[in-house]
Amino acid sequence: MRRTRYVLAVDGGGTKTAAALLTWEGRELAACRAGPANLYRDPAAGLAAVDAAWRCACAAAGLAPEATAPGTVVSAGLAGISGPAQRHAFAAAFAGFAGRRLSSDGYTAFTGVFGAGPGVLLAVGTGVTAYRRAAGGPLEIRSGWGFPVADRGSGAWLGFRLVGEYLDHLDGCAAVTAPSPLWAAVEARLGRAREGVLAWLERARAADFAALAPAIVAAAGADDPLAAGLLAEGTAHLLRLARALAPEPAAPLCLGGGLAEAYRASIAGAFPGAVLPAVQKPAPLRGAWLVATGAAPPEFPDVA
Numbered sequence: 001m002r003r004t005r006y007v008l009a010v011d012g013g014g015t016k017t018a019a020a021l022l023t024w025e026g027r028e029l030a031a032c033r034a035g036p037a038n039l040y041r042d043p044a045a046g047l048a049a050v051d052a053a054w055r056c057a058c059a060a061a062g063l064a065p066e067a068t069a070p071g072t073v074v075s076a077g078l079a080g081i082s083g084p085a086q087r088h089a090f091a092a093a094f095a096g097f098a099g100r101r102l103s104s105d106g107y108t109a110f111t112g113v114f115g116a117g118p119g120v121l122l123a124v125g126t127g128v129t130a131y132r133r134a135a136g137g138p139l140e141i142r143s144g145w146g147f148p149v150a151d152r153g154s155g156a157w158l159g160f161r162l163v164g165e166y167l168d169h170l171d172g173c174a175a176v177t178a179p180s181p182l183w184a185a186v187e188a189r190l191g192r193a194r195e196g197v198l199a200w201l202e203r204a205r206a207a208d209f210a211a212l213a214p215a216i217v218a219a220a221g222a223d224d225p226l227a228a229g230l231l232a233e234g235t236a237h238l239l240r241l242a243r244a245l246a247p248e249p250a251a252p253l254c255l256g257g258g259l260a261e262a263y264r265a266s267i268a269g270a271f272p273g274a275v276l277p278a279v280q281k282p283a284p285l286r287g288a289w290l291v292a293t294g295a296a297p298p299e300f301p302d303v304a
Helices: 043-061 065-071 084-093 105-114 155-171 181-190 194-203 206-210 213-221 225-245 260-270 284-293
Strands: 006-012 017-023 028-034 072-078 099-104 119-124 128-133 140-143 253-256
Touching: 006 043, 006 105, 006 284, 017 043, 017 284, 028 043, 043 065, 043 072, 043 084, 065 072, 072 105, 072 284, 084 099, 099 105, 099 284, 105 119, 105 128, 105 253, 105 284, 119 225, 119 260, 128 225, 140 225, 155 181, 155 194, 155 206, 155 213, 155 225, 181 194, 181 213, 213 225, 225 260, 253 260
Parallel strands: 006 072, 072 099, 119 253
Antiparallel strands: 006 017, 017 028, 119 128, 128 140
16 A cells, blocks of 8 residues: 555545545545446446546546556545445456545545544435434434435435426416426426426436426525425425434534535524534545545445
8 A cells, every 4th residue: 555646536426426636645636527426326327437537537637547546546435335236346347446445425525524523414415415423433324215215305306396396287286376487497307298208207317306406496595485395395304304413512513415505594593503614514525535545444344
């Protein structure tokens, strides 16, 4: 390991993959983005996204990927890696590297903020993931069960709920009958023709539903009743989860993910003094680097 010069730190989720090529000491040389990386839903595409980010970072840093890999540890926090099959596929795909460290995206995000100390992470993006560690205790994971059964309050869940309301709108039985700008936003993606809507539903994935979430947040900000109702539903779910995580000043809650700000006021209001300010965000790439260098323990020791 002493000859290792670089770390490829990766943060991959249901919508995108972010990566940074760092020196062993932590100096960033290049940063790149690629497509989604969920090894449960689409392992081939997820591994391809990590490889694309690696090659992009090497090109930006002026390095040859094949010559640089033997001196690089690839440390990735990815969605959908709870099973041994996904972890072994990752190890095989990057066998030419000096080392491979695979973590869940939530683990690297938590580690990047709290290291081995106490704290709570609630990440709300395409999905929902939560971690908690009490002082001197083990790291506990909550939520993260996956869309569409769970992840309530997430971008995918919000979009899923909106599409369901849109189908009721087409059928003339929508619960909210007031005009909403969200009908046009959904129609632009699904259309109105039955064949087109069914074709979209057949191929839609979590990221496709999550792509509707920004329109919901924007409409809620403009006092649209439909959007406000969907966000209220999401808030209620996330508040129940936050209560189960039991944040306190000694183990504060870090709120992160693309939808963090949409829920921040409600969650911070429910836990005064126990929610970190918005400037303190999850740091998954830093967490991946800490795991790569041994400053933080690996989540899954079976990936070497």
